[in-house]
Structure formats: C-alpha cells, structure tokens
Amino acid sequence: MSTPLRMALRWAILLLVIVLAGCGTNTAPTPTPPNARALIDRAAAEVQNVSALRFKLQLTGAPAFIDNANLISFVAADGSYIAPDKVSGKVSAAVAGVPGQIDIVAVGNDQFMKHILLTGNRWLKQQFSPGFNADTLIRGEQGIKFALDRMQNLELIGTEDLFGTQMWHIVGTAPVADISAVTVGLIRGTGTAKTDIYINVQTGRVERIVLVQPETVTPQNPDPTTWTLELFDYGDPRIVIDVPAAEEPPPSTPGGLNVPDIAPTRSSTD
Numbered sequence: 001m002s003t004p005l006r007m008a009l010r011w012a013i014l015l016l017v018i019v020l021a022g023c024g025t026n027t028a029p030t031p032t033p034p035n036a037r038a039l040i041d042r043a044a045a046e047v048q049n050v051s052a053l054r055f056k057l058q059l060t061g062a063p064a065f066i067d068n069a070n071l072i073s074f075v076a077a078d079g080s081y082i083a084p085d086k087v088s089g090k091v092s093a094a095v096a097g098v099p100g101q102i103d104i105v106a107v108g109n110d111q112f113m114k115h116i117l118l119t120g121n122r123w124l125k126q127q128f129s130p131g132f133n134a135d136t137l138i139r140g141e142q143g144i145k146f147a148l149d150r151m152q153n154l155e156l157i158g159t160e161d162l163f164g165t166q167m168w169h170i171v172g173t174a175p176v177a178d179i180s181a182v183t184v185g186l187i188r189g190t191g192t193a194k195t196d197i198y199i200n201v202q203t204g205r206v207e208r209i210v211l212v213q214p215e216t217v218t219p220q221n222p223d224p225t226t227w228t229l230e231l232f233d234y235g236d237p238r239i240v241i242d243v244p245a246a247e248e249p250p251p252s253t254p255g256g257l258n259v260p261d262i263a264p265t266r267s268s269t270d
Contacts, residue, residue, distance in 0.1 A: 034156070036155060036170045036172075039170060040148050040151060040199075042204045043197075043204060044144070044148040046203075046206070046234070047138065047145055047231070048139050048143070048145040050083065050234050051235050052080070052081060052082045052234075052239040053080070053231055053232065053234050053235070054079070054080050054231075054232055054239065055089075055229065055232075056077070056078050056079075056229070056230040057184060057228070059075060059076065059226070061212075061216065061224050061226045062216040062225040063225070064186055064187070064188065066091075066186060071095060072094070073093060074093050075092040076091070077089050078090050079104075080241060081137075082239055082241050083135075083139075084135045084139070085108045085135035086105075086107050086241045087106045087137070088103075088106075088241045090103055100117070102115045104128045105243060105244055106128070106132060107241075107243055108133065111129070111132065112126065112243070113126045114244070122247060123245065123246040123247065124249045125246040125247070125248055125249070126246075129185055142180070144181045146178070148206070150175065151170075151174045151197065152172055152175075153173045155170065155171050156169070156170050157169040157170065162208065166200075166202070167198040167200060168199040168201055169197075170198075171196055172194075173192050173193065173195060174195050174211070175191075176188075176190060176191050182209055182229050183229070187213070187227065191214070191215035192214075193213050194211070195210065197209055206231060208230050209227075210229075211226070212224050212225075212226045213226070
C-alpha cells in the first residue's frame with residue numbers, strides 16, 4: 001500500500017472515531033424521575049379543587065359492613081360528585097345475606113336512600129351514613145386530600161400502563177384511622193394499610209387508590225379486605241345529580257321493619 005493511501009486510511013479511521021465519540025457525548029441524559037411526595041401533593045390538590053367527578057369503590061377479600069350490627073355487607077359503589085356538597089351513588093350490598101342495591105343521594109347534611117327492603121323501594125329522607133357530608137369527604141380537613149397527605153413510606157415504582165393510560169405507580173403505607181375518606185368512611189380498624197396509588201402521567205391526577213388491610217386476615221377469610229377507589233371524569237360538566245322527591249321515614253311500629261343505624265363503627269382513635 002502506498003504511503004498516500006496509508007495516510008488517507010489513517011485520517012478516515014481517525015475521523016470515524018471522532019464522529020462516534022461525538023455521538024456518544026450528545027446522547028440525551030435519562031430524565032430524573034419525579035419525587036413521589038411531590039406527585040401525591042399535586043394529585044391531592046387536584047382532588048380538593050375539582051368541580052365534579054365520578055368514582056367507583058370496590059371491595060374484595062374479607063367482608064366489611066356498613067352498619068354497626070354487621071347486617072349490611074358492602075360490595076361496591078358507583079357514584080358522582082358535584083362541588084361543593086352533592087353526591088349520588090348506587091351501592092351494591094348484601095342485606096342479611098340478600099344481595100341488592102341501595103340508591104343514595106346526599107346534599108349537604110341531607111341524605112336520601114332507596115332500597116327494596118330497607119325503605120320499601122321508595123325514596124326516604126333517611127340517614128344512610130350519619131355525619132356524612134360530600135364537601136367534607138372531598139375538600140374537608142379529613143377528606144381525600146388529607147388521606148393522601150397521610151400516606152407514608154412512599155416509593156415511586158415507575159410508570160405502568162393502566163387501561164391504555166400511562167400512570168405513575170407509587171406504593172406506601174397509611175394509618176387506617178387517617179384514610180377513611182378514601183372508602184367513604186366505611187373502613188374500620190386501627191392498623192396500617194398498604195397503599196398503591198396510580199397518578200395520570202399527563203394530568204397529574206390520581207385515578208386509582210388501592211388499600212389493603214393485612215389485619216383483616218383470619219382463618220375464615222384468608223384474603224385481606226382490599227378497597228379499590230377509582231376517580232375519573234374530573235370536571236365533567238355533564239355530571240348531574242337530581243335530588244329525589246322523598247318521604248320522611250315512617251315511625252317505628254312493633255314488628256315493622258326499621259332502617260338500622262348504618263353508620264360505620266369508629267375506632268377510639270377516630
């Protein structure tokens with residue numbers, strides 16, 4: 001090989017090395033994952049400031065009861081919220097072992113309910129959950145924002161595809177006594193729940209919260225009580241809640257069916 005040809009080849013190799021090195025240094029750095037607490041704080045603010053939304057609450061595992069006598073076993077709820085203090089929903093529950101649906105509407109401190117057995121399939125102005133107030137649930141000091149703020153030991157797992165949407169997946173724990181709003185006040189116990197939180201990457205809004213209560217495991221119920229709350233249709237103007245034309249509940253009569261006190265049992269720490 002002639003000297004000029006060897007020199008040309010060396011320059012070509014040197015140029016290739018420089019180009020490849022330059023490509024390596026120009027590679028975009030991997031973005032730093034967001035802080036888990038910052039994601040939770042933003043999601044909490046989105047919930048507190050929402051004008052309307054829809055929600056679904058599902059229970060699996062060991063049973064949870066709506067009433068103090070453990071006669072009404074909660075299964076699921078599907079409902080809507082309009083700021084500041086309106087909520088409506090259909091609650092799937094088993095009353096004395098008989099599955100059915102309870103329709104509820106709450107406006108401020110007024111509550112209305114309808115059930116084939118409990119109210120004779122007519123709307124009554126009746127306390128479904130004494131003390132419940134939609135404004136308190138969403139925006140109050142003990143509301144969903146408070147529950148999210150009380151999440152502890154947060155760890156960002158990464159992003160996951162949930163029904164075709166990219167979500168930040170955060171795990172952690174939370175005292176049961178501090179997160180009752182996530183379960184519409186139905187959760188019981190004094191232990192610590194394991195939490196999985198899914199936040200929409202694009203909007204920063206929380207769309208799913210999963211709470212698992214390990215303390216509920218028994219020989220009869222080997223699977224722990226697990227609550228799954230889904231929040232969606234944030235700010236949807238099509239959400240409408242109509243207040244039913246309801247009767248006052250009839251007075252108690254001997255042998256008659258009385259609507260039980262269905263307020264959840266509160267722990268001494270509540």
